[in-house]
Amino acid sequence: MNLLVDAGNTRIKWQLRDGGALLRAGSGSLEANDLFQGITPGQWEVVSSVSVSTVRSESARQSLESVISAYTSAPVRFFWTRASHGQLVCAYSDPATMGADRWHAMVGAWDLIRGACAVVDAGSAITIDWIDHHGYHLGGYILPGRNMMTGSLRQGTARVLFESQEARGTTPGRSTAECVFHGVNWMIEALAFKLGRDLEVPVLITGGDGALIKEALDNSDGCRIPRAELRPDLVLDGLALVESG
Ligand SMILES: Nc1ncnc2c1ncn2[C@@H]1O[C@H](COP(=O)(O)OP(=O)(O)O)[C@@H](O)[C@H]1O
Ligand SMILES: CC(C)(COP(=O)(O)O)[C@@H](O)C(=O)NCCC(=O)O
Numbered sequence: 001m002n003l004l005v006d007a008g009n010t011r012i013k014w015q016l017r018d019g020g021a022l023l024r025a026g027s028g029s030l031e032a033n034d035l036f037q038g039i040t041p042g043q044w045e046v047v048s049s050v051s052v053s054t055v056r057s058e059s060a061r062q063s064l065e066s067v068i069s070a071y072t073s074a075p076v077r078f079f080w081t082r083a084s085h086g087q088l089v090c091a092y093s094d095p096a097t098m099g100a101d102r103w104h105a106m107v108g109a110w111d112l113i114r115g116a117c118a119v120v121d122a123g124s125a126i127t128i129d130w131i132d133h134h135g136y137h138l139g140g141y142i143l144p145g146r147n148m149m150t151g152s153l154r155q156g157t158a159r160v161l162f163e164s165q166e167a168r169g170t171t172p173g174r175s176t177a178e179c180v181f182h183g184v185n186w187m188i189e190a191l192a193f194k195l196g197r198d199l200e201v202p203v204l205i206t207g208g209d210g211a212l213i214k215e216a217l218d219n220s221d222g223c224r225i226p227r228a229e230l231r232p233d234l235v236l237d238g239l240a241l242v243e244s245g
């Protein structure tokens, strides 16, 4: 049994898999002390390996390792961006500096598509990566994610004062909160519109705000993308492929 862990900047996601079968899944933070509560003592006993993809700091990586090691004596292995995996080739001259989540999502995407595609991971940050039909990673983009956009407006100004809310609209706002939340939604719509204009390849979407991107793409006029698919587990799928060789 293999425990797969994707430690993002906002949330840690995990799945317990036995071969291809998904046994348990969960998410949360290390600080809450209940991250792995979904795994029974009996299941911990038969965990034979733990594989982690992390974009957190080195000290957070060590904390994660020691929390996991308190449950199991199975080896905890960390997987980082590599220069290549099969036909997939990283565009970075220094692959170790590219977020492991991006790489593992690309490994998962290439395995699914085996052709030109793009990967959008809308998490704490929004990353967009292009892969061509040979498996060459052409490069990507890193943008602030939804919470980061609103948080930076809050932190960087004195009078942009607003309560968090679930405003789904994109019409011009008539209050500070509406201006902020509709503004962010409007930017996501604009991003989807631009993607639909620039790309004529399948797009695989993951991350906590992936559904918003997918919805915006589906509603985008003149979108040329032949297939836009929500794949919430793309990072873990890629990690599973990498750890099994
Ligand atoms: N239960 C949740 N907890 C935290 N963020 C969530 C949740 N559901 C959706 N989100 C959204 O998902 C984003 C974080 O996505 P996620 O993929 O978990 O990030 P990361 O991989 O960076 O940890 C946040 O910006 C937030 O808008
Ligand atoms: C861009 C990221 C912050 C995205 O992480 P996330 O939003 O999933 O927490 C992460 O992939 C990262 O820290 N990357 C390192 C820099 C790079 O990819 O070039």
Ligand SMILES: [K+]
Binding pocket: 101, 121, 122, 123, 124, 125, 126, 127, 207
């Ligand atoms: K991300």
